[in-house]
Ligand SMILES: [Zn+2]
């Protein structure tokens with residue numbers, strides 16, 4: 001925005017974020033390349049940290065960029081090009097916490113996609129200040145009429161009657177939690193008449209969110225309360241992502257260790273975990289030689305394929321249903 005031509009408008013919100021490298025370069029008046037601050041006469045060196053382009057060095061100097069005096073120059077940003085990527089120390093704690101819950105093979109959070117869908121749904125509701133609705137989502141459990149069976153052994157592992165009596169994710173009984181996790185892992189096997197597949201359940205969650213979001217405007221909510229709820233949610237996301245094996249690809253997840261704000265080490269797997277890793281044919285990606293562009297392209301293609309499949313399924317479903325739900329499906333796809 002050009003501050004010389006003010007726009008008559010009302011501020012509706014403020015958000016904070018970090019500059020990306022291209023923005024830093026555009027803002028910068030000088031690339032700092034010289035590690036020497038002052039020359040032998042005590043004057044600032046060219047390309048050093050005290051380069052006159054970033055502001056006058058003493059009261060007698062003028063600014064190299066705006067030519068104003070020591071008192072009037074606002075000071076200007078310079079930048080240093082780093083030879084290797086460096087993690088912003090402010091972000092390191094968060095990075096480390098999230099990385100501990102990430103799968104080194106499929107690069108997702110180690111919880112299953114149903115749990116992920118529930119977290120996404122809650123974050124979306126909180127984004128619009130819908131704290132109560134986010135809590136209501138805890139009551140939205142997968143439909144299980146009678147039993148869920150283990151897809152591998154065929155044993156009955158769960159038997160519940162209905163979806164009532166659960167207040168919040170923290171109070172959510174182990175039973176209910178397990179149902180959510182089971183349904184998340186249950187992709188083709190272990191399905192009984194009356195039970196919902198994970199896709200159907202995720203669809204139901206998304207429809208719930210769309211319905212709630214369609215009734216609100218974004219700006220009217222109490223910030224503190226929502227922030228508290230969001231903080232709690234992030235906390236529970238982090239604790240739920242601490243799994244010894246990934247619930248998506250079943251790969252064993254190694255422990256991590258950090259060294260200050262600089263390095264993260266991957267601890268070796270236990271012997272048992274190594275055996276699992278070998279039997280599944282999994283191996284770590286070499287991060288130093290990872291072709292990020294290729295990786296992003298691949299995962300995007302995969303996502304598109306999944307979406308196409310989902311659309312197909314939905315089309316089939318909506319042609320069967322004569323409910324009003326089909327219109328809600330369309331709303332959801334637009335977003
Ligand atoms: Zn200046």
Ligand SMILES: [Zn+2]
Pocket residue numbers: 103104105106107108246247248249250251
């Ligand atoms: Zn995985």
